[in-house]
Amino acid sequence: MIRVYRIPFSTNVERVALAAAHKGVEIEWVDVDPADRSPVREVSGQDLVPVLVADEEVVFDSPRVLAWLDERHPDPPLWPRDVARRAEARVFVEWFNRVWKGRPNEMEAELRKDEPDEARLQALGRQMVAWLDLFEELLDGRDYLLGDFGVADVVAFPFLKYGRLGLPEGDDELFHRILVHWQPIGEGHERLAAWVERVDALPRA
Ligand SMILES: N[C@@H](CCC(=O)N[C@@H](CS)C(=O)NCC(=O)O)C(=O)O
Incomplete structure (x- = not known):
């Protein structure tokens, strides 16, 4: 049995829930x-979830x-099997995690300062808004970010969904409020809006 701490x-846990359901893998x-992160720290030596x-x-x-799930449960795949398409998916994931995610992370850190720099917040926010066009273009003529449903959708959806679905009841995390505010997914982003609805309808483990 696979256990995952959550x-x-x-957002990062939802990635795992989407991926496991895609593969039909059960999670406890x-x-x-x-x-109180002590159970997470005890099992993994650090505080962040998910931990498998x-x-x-x-x-x-x-x-x-x-990657662990994809290796142990290769069918259906998360990363494309074709070498070049697999490399494209790796580029997307690296960009999303290291570059895209940096903007809302930096905004959160700025907002937690005693005197947040408003000009910096606006610049970071404008970049997030501008990148919505990139996602819209990736969805031109196809239902998922890189063609077939896979790792790009799993990695991006839990963050982009806030711009379309808003905050779920009980969620008032600053990071998530930033994602709502700076991702006005509506007019001009019809394909992205439809993608959020499409992925949201998929099962979670
Ligand atoms: N790079 C890690 C980041 C994990 C992470 O930041 N997890 C968040 C939940 S999405 C967490 O545990 N945050 C600690 C906190 O909120 O105190 C990953 O992708 O799993």
């Missing part, structure tokens, strides 16, 4: 109190968890 409203979820535990193996950091 907290409510976690371990619910952790966000205010299977037999003797402990895996954390969502891209590594996704």
